[in-house]
Amino acid sequence: MDTLNAAEILSALGHESRLSIFRLLVEAGPAGINAGAIGEQLEIQPATASFHLAHLTRVGLIKGERESRFIHYSANYETMDDLIAFLTNNCCQGESCLPKTVEVNTMTKRRGAAASPSSTKGKK
Amino acid sequence: MDTLNAAEILSALGHESRLSIFRLLVEAGPAGINAGAIGEQLEIQPATASFHLAHLTRVGLIKGERESRFIHYSANYETMDDLIAFLTNNCCQGESCLPKTVEVNTMTKRRGAAASPSSTKGKK
């Protein structure tokens, strides 16, 4: 991923409606949500929602798949992963930065065991 | 961090010049780089660079500290960390996504433990 590509993705996420849409789809998982439900849930008019969905699709953050009359949108986790890798690449000259990012990924091992004893294996 | 806040930060990064500036500062580490050198290195005119530096500062991604006639800018790693946490929070319904993000943090953890064993004292 180059700078221009990353900037386009970040710019796409840099809008409250689009970020809400993306977060909704990220939390929704691979199953996805159809366009109408997205707009309804976030109170965005159909035309506007479509505009934002097209934008997010164009930069590769989400994808839509038609199922009969509906189009199910879902998050492209790989794009988000690449984006975060781009942002954190060669960072901070070896200092230990990004504790929360580490925490998110080590939660299963360290925090997960301490905070929620019932979930020793699964994430949550 | 709420959605609006995250969107403002993402929007700030969603511009090629600003993203280049931020990445330069992220790689530069805590020492930072002064405004003139940033503009020179990225071939951005002083006024334009100042505009973007102010923007990045306003959203908390970088900070500037005056040292005699120069102003040294450096990255606020905590803001980036919070942003990534926001983006990846409650993601993908338990599926294992974001392999590169895990890899980045695995590397950091391993290198940190091997190179500087005293890094166990947390900031907060």
Add this chain to the structure above:
DNA sequence: TCCACTATTCAAATAATATCAAAATATATG
């Protein structure tokens, strides 16, 4: 103080983006 240096702010023109109503497209069904 005057001057050189560093950086920001201002004013303006230009460029890009967001929104919504209305029309168009695609799909299913009676």
Add this chain to the structure above:
DNA sequence: CATATATTTTGATATTATTTGAATAGTGGA
């Protein structure tokens, strides 16, 4: 075919962002 549903595209308008030269402000040295 006609109709209803789901979504997109179009168009017009309003808003916001970007850029740059010139002016301004802060700093340190002679």
